[in-house]
Amino acid sequence: MVDVIALGEPLVQFNSFTSGPLRFVNYFEKHIAGSELNFCIAVIRNHLSCGLIARVGNDEFGRNIIEYSRAQGIDTTYIKVDKETFTGIYFIQRGYPIPMKSELIYYRKGSAGSRLSPEDVDETYIRSARLVHSTGITLAISDSAKEAVIKAFELAKSRSLDTNIRPKLWSSLEKARETILPILKKYDIEVLVTDPDDTKILLDVTDPDDAYRKYKELGVKVLLYKLGAKGAMAYKDNVKAFKEGYKVQVEDPTGAGDAMAGTFISLYLQGKGIEYSLAHGIAASTIVITVRGDNELTPTTEDAERFLNEFKT
Numbered sequence: 001m002v003d004v005i006a007l008g009e010p011l012v013q014f015n016s017f018t019s020g021p022l023r024f025v026n027y028f029e030k031h032i033a034g035s036e037l038n039f040c041i042a043v044i045r046n047h048l049s050c051g052l053i054a055r056v057g058n059d060e061f062g063r064n065i066i067e068y069s070r071a072q073g074i075d076t077t078y079i080k081v082d083k084e085t086f087t088g089i090y091f092i093q094r095g096y097p098i099p100m101k102s103e104l105i106y107y108r109k110g111s112a113g114s115r116l117s118p119e120d121v122d123e124t125y126i127r128s129a130r131l132v133h134s135t136g137i138t139l140a141i142s143d144s145a146k147e148a149v150i151k152a153f154e155l156a157k158s159r160s161l162d163t164n165i166r167p168k169l170w171s172s173l174e175k176a177r178e179t180i181l182p183i184l185k186k187y188d189i190e191v192l193v194t195d196p197d198d199t200k201i202l203l204d205v206t207d208p209d210d211a212y213r214k215y216k217e218l219g220v221k222v223l224l225y226k227l228g229a230k231g232a233m234a235y236k237d238n239v240k241a242f243k244e245g246y247k248v249q250v251e252d253p254t255g256a257g258d259a260m261a262g263t264f265i266s267l268y269l270q271g272k273g274i275e276y277s278l279a280h281g282i283a284a285s286t287i288v289i290t291v292r293g294d295n296e297l298t299p300t301t302e303d304a305e306r307f308l309n310e311f312k313t
Contacts, residue, residue: 001128002075003048003269007121007149008036008138009113010054010069010079012061012089015252015292019095022105028091032068033294034113035135035164038255041295042262042284044073048269051075051129053120053152055112057087062112072295080120082112092254094292100250106168108141117144118151130269131190132156136198139179140169146179153187162193162261165201173201184218191268193261195226208233212240222274224264224281226257232282234264234274241275243282246311248290255294256285263304283307 011034017027040050052074056062058081065087070076088108095101108114116138126132134149153159163180170176181202184192192215196206203214208225212235215223223235231245264281268274283304287297299307 001125002051003130004040004043004050004133004266005053005126005129005131005152006036006040006050006133007053007116007152008034008134009088009108009111009116009141009145010034010037010052010056010065011108011113012064012087013092013294014089015092016094020093021096022091022093025093029292031293031296032065033255035137035162035258036133037065037069037074038258038295038298039133039162039262040069040074041072042259042298043266045298045300046263046266046270046280047301048266049073049075051078051125053078053116053148055080055082055116055120057081057085057112058083059087061087061089078120078122078125082115085110085112085115087111088113092252094252100253102252102254104166104168104254114142114145116142116148118147121148121151121155123155126152126155127157129157131158131160131265133160133162133265135162135164136176136180137164137166137169139183140166140176150183153183158190159187160191160193160261160265161189162257163195163198163202164193164257165198177202184215184220188219189221191222191224191265192220193224193226193257193264195228209240222268224261224278226260232260232278234278236274239274241278243275243278245282246286248286250289252292253289256289258294259284259288259298262298267301279308280304
């Protein structure tokens with residue numbers, strides 16, 4: 001059994017080798033990614049075990065995902081091969097039209113990952129874990145995937161959720177709000193990961209203190225509030241911590257939030273305080289954005305310590 005379980009769609013990423021509109025890009029790097037897979041790798045790099053409940057297609061990309069996940073230490077027991085459809089992919093356009101920002105172009109509608117369903121959720125497996133994690137992405141990709149998350153949250157001892165609202169995946173922002181808010185109200189969330197943009201959609205506020213107050217009223221115990229290049233804040237028991245972001249050369253910011261979330265939650269579950277966990281989360285997200293690929297550079301606890309010591313002021 002494992003410490004943490006995540007539910008979501010692993011994907012094959014094609015990251016543009018050069019910046020600019022994809023119509024002018026001739027070369028791409030292939031990476032294995034997906035929010036929950038990235039999260040699992042961050043958990044594992046910080047010395048807890050993690051399993052992924054997911055579906056992939058019966059194709060080369062699906063095999064690639066399973067082999068890569070296994071090599072990174074993810075428990076792949078409950079990654080199901082769906083023989084009826086394909087493994088989802090997406091492309092990343094970097095640095096255009098906004099420098100140091102990336103745009104994601106998905107080819108995943110009807111994919112194996114979107115066919116995740118409650119039947120994929122093993123009760124014994126879920127009940128054995130310390131915490132179950134998912135994201136707004138999984139809630140968006142299909143009704144069956146949403147029901148899988150709800151079933152897992154019903155069975156879980158403890159839960160974390162990253163709101164991760166991707167407008168391209170929702171029919172409307174109102175639909176995102178109508179889906180995510182009831183889950184926050186119904187289930188006690190141990191750790192909620194979010195940001196001002198998502199919180200504006202969900203609660204019509206952006207100020208971190210106002211957000212914590214409102215999320216706490218919904219039963220959230222710990223809030224990890226991402227502020228982009230400015231850094232992030234963490235709240236627990238009316239105590240807050242802030243960690244400023246580091247100025248580094250940005251190659252691709254995709255995956256930074258997953259690295260922060262997985263690092264923070266893994267260390268929090270090991271009894272570390274929110275300041276320590278937040279500092280390591282910021283370190284992880286900073287290192288990840290310096291390269292193409294979402295998770296290859298996600299640091300171990302020890303390597304994050306080296307980073308923090310190097311940049312200590």
